[in-house]
Amino acid sequence: MKAKDKVKVASFPSANPFTTKWSGAPPNETEEEAQVRVKLMQEAVRVSKEIDQSLNEARKAIEKKKKAFKVLLLGQSESGKSSVLKNFQLAFAPKHFEEERAIWKIIVQLNLIASIRTILDALKDEYETPSVPQPTPTESSLRGPAHNLRRIRLGFSPLFFIETNLIKILSPDISDPRELCVRAGSGWKELLGHRGKRAADGQESNDRPRSQTVINNENDPTNVLSAQKGDIIALWEDQTVQDILRKRGIRLEDQSGFFMNDVARIATPEYQPTDSDIIRARIRTVGVEEHHFLVERGVDANSDFYITDVGGTRSQRASWVPYFDDVQAILFLAPLAFNQSLEEDSRVNRLEDSLTLWRDICGNKLLATANLILFFNKKDVLNATLAAGVSVKKFVPSYGNLPNDVPHVTKYFKEKFRNYHRKMSPMARPFMCYETSAIDITSMAVLLMGVRESILRQHLRDGDII
Known part of the structure; x- marks a missing residue:
């Protein structure tokens, strides 16, 4: 055989690539580079396991939901x-129901404040006609119903201030309290349910930063409602008020979230909503909401x-x-x-x-x-x-x-x-x-x-x- 006809035989490394464990190490790798590579590989393995675990949990949840x-x-x-x-x-x-009792207390109080606002709006429409020029105040007009209404509204202004603060928490995009609604899945219950827990010495302790505290003395209506209980009852029982509501076709009794007949019980510092209060409490929700309980x-x-x-x-x-x-x-x-x-x-x-x-x-x-x-x-x-x-x-x-x-x-x-x-x-x-x-x-x-x-x-x- 001539030299030009000779076939070159490829040379293979002595190690068998099918039996040798691959380390992923490139040639001439330094010790520092090896440590970085190993850490990255360990992190990749950890993430992969977390993904697998998450997929398994999701699969189990789907199977469980199919049987529910x-x-x-x-x-x-x-x-x-x-x-x-x-x-x-x-x-x-019932345990799930009980856990939300403090949340519904605030909703009941908001429902009560909304009813007060509705009454005052009806009185405003009755006494303050925008198309009629307001005369110069006289001694007799200062004792009239329009002036009395302004005095009543001023007296209830602390309640409306608290109502505005709570609405900003529940639905920041809403400017008119009459249009209050919460979006499904927005976590509004978690916001209202967050309260500072009492420590052993009676002081409030809180794991969240102060800036994230949602319900505090400044936006809790309990004390203000208690202080104005007599005024609220007097407003609701006033025969003139009832006549104006009837004249304008407003029947608060038929509306959801009606608690004006329960002011004496609700407007107290010790108030806790009854089961019936929670059932009757009303807050409008927008969107699809899924409720899961055992x-x-x-x-x-x-x-x-x-x-x-x-x-x-x-x-x-x-x-x-x-x-x-x-x-x-x-x-x-x-x-x-x-x-x-x-x-x-x-x-x-x-x-x-x-x-x-x-x-x-x-x-x-x-x-x-x-x-x-x-x-x-x-x-x-x-x-x-x-x-x-x-x-x-x-x-x-x-x-x-x-x-x-x-x-x-x-x-x-x-x-x-x-x-x-x-x-x-x-x-x-x-x-x-x-x-x-x-x-x-x-x-x-x-x-x-x-x-x-x-x-x-x-x-x-x-x-x-x-």
Whole structure:
């Protein structure tokens, strides 16, 4: 063989690359560089393990949620969904309910201040007409109602100052106290729930920096309400005030968060909200809010409950559909408020809107297998409305000459909802309807026991257990 025909044989290192452990060390690496490289590798391993652990936890949470009871609260804004949710917590998770008592104390106090503001605004509209030029003050005018109103407003100014501070905490973007609302998931409960804990010597200790302290003496309304208790009671019991409210069609008693009849009890330094106070307290929420709690008693103790409140205003309803998937039950709240209109559109009757919404829910194919449970909520308001002589026929002409009493009115509208349920449901399912008053804790507890059993049976049926 000639030299040019000789084949060069590649030379390989003596070490076998398939059996030699790779260290990742580059050639000519210094000791300092090796230490840096090892630290980076250790950090990468730690992060990788954390990611794996996080993924495993997320996977377990998803599997756990699949096995949980999932309930969707639907209905218009102001239909009582929040009250029903609080009744659920009180009935099945009382410890969770108790933990939030201090939070709801502040909301009750804000509701009371809002009612005072509403009264003073009505008096202002009555006595101070912007289009009429104000005359030069005289001795008699200084004793008149307009001057007296200004004196009253000045007396309540410390309360309104505290109200403004609390609103800045809860909803910084809101400038008008009458439009107070909190965004779901904003952590507003954590803000109000943060209080300085009492140390052994009675002084307040706080783990958070002073600048982050949310509730303190400057924005706690307890002492100011206590000091002005007599003035608040006098304002509410004044016959002239009642006449003006009646003249302007303002019925505070029918509104959520009404506590003016409880001032003597609430405006005290020792006040702690009762269960009923918490159920009745009102703060408007915007957005979808999911509430998770463990059932603490009963045959299904330690089981998970997920109750989702998707909001009820017309602008929020477009976001409902993603939450229809995999729910065991829908609690649909429809107050029989035949004489009221929607807050966001005064041209739309509340009851007609509820019927339209119910028809759409019944016909939705995504909800074909879900339990639909209808609550005719705010039964107490219906009783008061009919007792005041308000005619159903005036607002619902199709009601005709049927008797204007609670049994006939309830039966009439129940049949309307039943017909939509039968005609629009993709498949046959039982029609479940209850007349409720969410502020009646005892009755609601009994009712929710039955609702939970119904959800549990459906849950077991879906799992082929029964």
